[in-house]
Amino acid sequence: MVVHSQPTALDHCSLIKTCKPTTSVFNGIPVVNLRDPEAKTLIVKACEEYGFFKLVNHGVPMEFITRLETEALKFFNFPQSYKDKAGPPDPFGYGCKMIGSNGDMGWIEYLLLNTNPQITSQKTHTVFRENREIFRSAVDDYIQAVKRMTFEVVELMADGLKIEPRDALSRPLRDEKSDSCFRLNHYPPCPELQALSGRNLIGFGEHTDPQIISVLRSNNTSGLQIFLKDKTWVSVPPDHASFFINVGDALQVMTNGRLRSVRHRVLADSVSSRLSMIYFGGPPLNEKIVPLASLMAKGEESLYKEFTWWEYKTSAYKSRLGDYRLGLFEKTASGL
Numbered sequence: 001m002v003v004h005s006q007p008t009a010l011d012h013c014s015l016i017k018t019c020k021p022t023t024s025v026f027n028g029i030p031v032v033n034l035r036d037p038e039a040k041t042l043i044v045k046a047c048e049e050y051g052f053f054k055l056v057n058h059g060v061p062m063e064f065i066t067r068l069e070t071e072a073l074k075f076f077n078f079p080q081s082y083k084d085k086a087g088p089p090d091p092f093g094y095g096c097k098m099i100g101s102n103g104d105m106g107w108i109e110y111l112l113l114n115t116n117p118q119i120t121s122q123k124t125h126t127v128f129r130e131n132r133e134i135f136r137s138a139v140d141d142y143i144q145a146v147k148r149m150t151f152e153v154v155e156l157m158a159d160g161l162k163i164e165p166r167d168a169l170s171r172p173l174r175d176e177k178s179d180s181c182f183r184l185n186h187y188p189p190c191p192e193l194q195a196l197s198g199r200n201l202i203g204f205g206e207h208t209d210p211q212i213i214s215v216l217r218s219n220n221t222s223g224l225q226i227f228l229k230d231k232t233w234v235s236v237p238p239d240h241a242s243f244f245i246n247v248g249d250a251l252q253v254m255t256n257g258r259l260r261s262v263r264h265r266v267l268a269d270s271v272s273s274r275l276s277m278i279y280f281g282g283p284p285l286n287e288k289i290v291p292l293a294s295l296m297a298k299g300e301e302s303l304y305k306e307f308t309w310w311e312y313k314t315s316a317y318k319s320r321l322g323d324y325r326l327g328l329f330e331k332t333a334s335g336l
């Protein structure tokens with residue numbers, strides 16, 4: 001007799017990758033207190049070593065954070081058919097399991113939004129209907145406060161790096177044409193995971209963020225991992241009251257490789273759901289992404305060919321999630 005086992009949720013998405021378990025929880029993530037007089041030095045040190053740090057005493061009201069978390073959960077708890085009306089992402093809108101448009105998949109559903117309320121996708125508009133104002137004001141209040149904090153962080157960074165003018169990093173983010181976006185990620189628990197004999201399920205595959213800086217906040221469910229210089233993956237202990245700052249590819253170029261964009265990924269959990277919200281601070285599309293003159297030593301050459309953010313972004317969105325996107329823009333060893 002042939003016994004057919006019941007299909008599991010994972011059978012339907014066999015393309016979602018698993019990876020070997022990494023058990024090491026890393027307690028060495030640098031922590032920066034935004035009000036510490038040493039903050040600028042600590043930020044630079046953390047970005048040079050890890051491209052990543054945890055920010056405390058950040059000044060973003062907890063009320064904005066919890067209000068947005070509540071609204072996001074309300075949305076993710078709607079029936080699938082309802083959420084699908086806000087998708088597929090173009091890249092803005094609701095997406096489920098598929099990340100980007102080049103075949104990447106993960107154990108995730110998400111909403112990708114433009115930080116400029118005027119560019120809200122029509123699909124998202126339709127779905128939120130009567131709740132639209134409540135949702136949008138929760139997003140806007142949160143983003144406004146997170147942006148303010150981010151500008152302060154990158155100005156401290158510029159100060160710590162002795163960049164002149166001091167607003168060289170914050171100006172492209174403050175620009176009204178800044179190409180920034182905002183993402184709400186929901187990683188539902190995956191009970192089938194327990195049967196995967198110790199393997200982990202990828203929620204969001206490994207990648208670097210293309211923009212200048214990413215500012216992440218999550219609930220207290222773990223899952224985020226970063227790739228260290230010694231080529232090991234380590235788990236970042238979650239902290240719902242703090243922010244995690246990632247150096248993006250554009251900042252790596254603007255500092256001629258002094259700050260490194262951090263490779264990171266998210267693993268799904270068998271029991272708890274993870275909710276994260278990320279502000280990706282990008283420059284205007286026509287901004288030239290080049291090393292900042294005041295950072296270059298005498299005779300130092302740019303490691304990268306000249307390109308605009310539009311060119312980089314267009315190329316990034318044609319790539320697979322895990323690709324090394326800056327490779328195409330590096331000058332060859334011979335300087336060509």
Ligand SMILES: C=C1C[C@]23C[C@@]1(O)CC[C@H]2[C@@]12CC[C@H](O)[C@@](C)(C(=O)O1)[C@H]2[C@@H]3C(=O)O
Pocket residue numbers: 091099100101102104112181183207208209210211280316317318319320321
């Ligand atoms: C597979 C992809 C998804 C992504 C666009 C890309 O082609 C490669 C970069 C990906 C990424 C990573 C950081 C952000 O989450 C994101 C919004 C971004 O700007 O670049 C995503 C893109 C996406 O989900 O559309």
Ligand SMILES: O=C(O)CCC(=O)C(=O)O
Pocket residue numbers: 183185204209216218224264265266276278
């Ligand atoms: O959800 C997370 O914690 C991180 C997701 C991420 O890296 C991204 O959206 O680019």
Ligand SMILES: [Fe+2]
Pocket residue numbers: 207208209214264
């Ligand atoms: Fe990311």
